[in-house]
Amino acid sequence: MKVAVLGAGAFGTALAISLSQTGPVALWAREASHAAEMAARRENARRLPGAPLPEALNISADLARASAAEVLLLAMPMQQMGGFLAAHSTRLDGKILVSCSKGIDLATGQGPIALIEAACPGARAAVLTGPSFAADIARGLPTALTLATRADAPDLQARLSTPTLRLYRTTDTVGAELGGALKNVIAIAAGVVIGAKLGDSARAALMTRGFAEMSRLALKLGARPETLAGLSGFGDLVLTCTSAQSRNFRFGQALGSGAAFDAAITVEGAATARAAMELGLRHGIEMPITAMIAALVGRELSVSDAVSALLSRPLKEE
Ligand SMILES: NC(=O)C1=CN([C@@H]2O[C@H](COP(=O)(O)OP(=O)(O)OC[C@H]3O[C@@H](n4cnc5c(N)ncnc54)[C@H](O)[C@@H]3O)[C@@H](O)[C@H]2O)C=CC1
Numbered sequence: 001m002k003v004a005v006l007g008a009g010a011f012g013t014a015l016a017i018s019l020s021q022t023g024p025v026a027l028w029a030r031e032a033s034h035a036a037e038m039a040a041r042r043e044n045a046r047r048l049p050g051a052p053l054p055e056a057l058n059i060s061a062d063l064a065r066a067s068a069a070e071v072l073l074l075a076m077p078m079q080q081m082g083g084f085l086a087a088h089s090t091r092l093d094g095k096i097l098v099s100c101s102k103g104i105d106l107a108t109g110q111g112p113i114a115l116i117e118a119a120c121p122g123a124r125a126a127v128l129t130g131p132s133f134a135a136d137i138a139r140g141l142p143t144a145l146t147l148a149t150r151a152d153a154p155d156l157q158a159r160l161s162t163p164t165l166r167l168y169r170t171t172d173t174v175g176a177e178l179g180g181a182l183k184n185v186i187a188i189a190a191g192v193v194i195g196a197k198l199g200d201s202a203r204a205a206l207m208t209r210g211f212a213e214m215s216r217l218a219l220k221l222g223a224r225p226e227t228l229a230g231l232s233g234f235g236d237l238v239l240t241c242t243s244a245q246s247r248n249f250r251f252g253q254a255l256g257s258g259a260a261f262d263a264a265i266t267v268e269g270a271a272t273a274r275a276a277m278e279l280g281l282r283h284g285i286e287m288p289i290t291a292m293i294a295a296l297v298g299r300e301l302s303v304s305d306a307v308s309a310l311l312s313r314p315l316k317e318e
């Protein structure tokens with residue numbers, strides 16, 4: 001099965017580099033100037049500087065050519081995916097479409113699998129998620145991810161695994177999607193805690209209560225508890241809440257300390273906080289941390305008011 005990565009951001013580029021270890025891979029960039037720059041420098045200086053692009057990686061701005069592959073990895077920000085699928089549904093239908101994005105679509109309240117199935121009913125939809133920074137994957141550091149598909153897919157698992165990228169598979173698409181989406185919201189909250197100098201103990205409390213909140217919503221929507229406890233849930237929560245490599249965490253730190261943050265940087269948890277809060281309201285699930293982050297991102301609340309509101313919630317059983 002031939003593989004192409006659609007979206008030449010940090011993550012798409014890193015996955016294409018890793019997959020080049022097992023055969024030729026196409027990497028599609030939407031801007032011709034970006035593709036030309038990468039082809040000339042053999043580096044994605046805009047999104048993943050310092051990572052050489054192997055010979056087996058074919059860079060292209062021609063979507064028709066790239067999407068001739070059977071397996072297409074969609075590696076773009078979540079809020080862009082619906083529009084991308086709608087614009088190219090005829091070309092993408094019938095393929096194996098693997099979403100590498102983490103988030104909930106704000107316009108529809110849906111995750112990537114539902115977006116893919118709505119736009120491309122003849123496609124096989126999958127989600128690739130879990131704890132991994134693009135820079136680590138590109139350097140060939142060991143990484144383990146979750147591949148979620150509705151029907152068991154050992155063939156796809158084998159095709160997308162590389163000597164340094166170890167894939168575990170599951171058929172719990174709901175759990176895998178929601179774990180990856182919701183952990184970004186909690187990572188922003190962890191950043192706020194650290195940025196506001198509330199301490200490591202407060203961060204541990206926040207992560208634990210955040211995990212409880214993630215689990216409540218995901219289980220209500222049909223996820224399996226073991227998925228939430230696995231790589232795509234707990235595993236990614238730990239990574240993202242504790243590493244300054246995370247953009248969600250750094251964005252939270254800036255919110256917490258009142259520092260500026262570059263609006264061009266992809267921060268998936270910002271839009272997903274609001275989408276998740278709306279899902280929680282619709283399904284009667286309490287999500288106080290998520291609601292706090294949605295309000296902070298929307299500048300509807302100050303950091304000190306947000307912290308006071310969380311600390312003054314009624315005392316209850318764990
Ligand atoms: N960077 C990382 O370490 C990881 C990222 N991810 C996920 O991967 C997804 C993409 O993130 P990054 O690659 O890091 O973002 P990025 O900000 O590095 O790059 C985003 C890329 O998407 C492209 N893009 C934007 N809108 C597009 C559209 N409408 N059509 C086609 N391409 C479009 C941009 O040109 C850009 O190259 C996110 O959902 C993120 O959560 C997941 C795991 C790790």
Ligand SMILES: O=C(CO)COP(=O)(O)O
Nearest residue numbers: 130131132133246247248
């Ligand atoms: O999803 C990630 C790590 O698993 C990347 O996190 P950020 O998007 O916060 O950088």
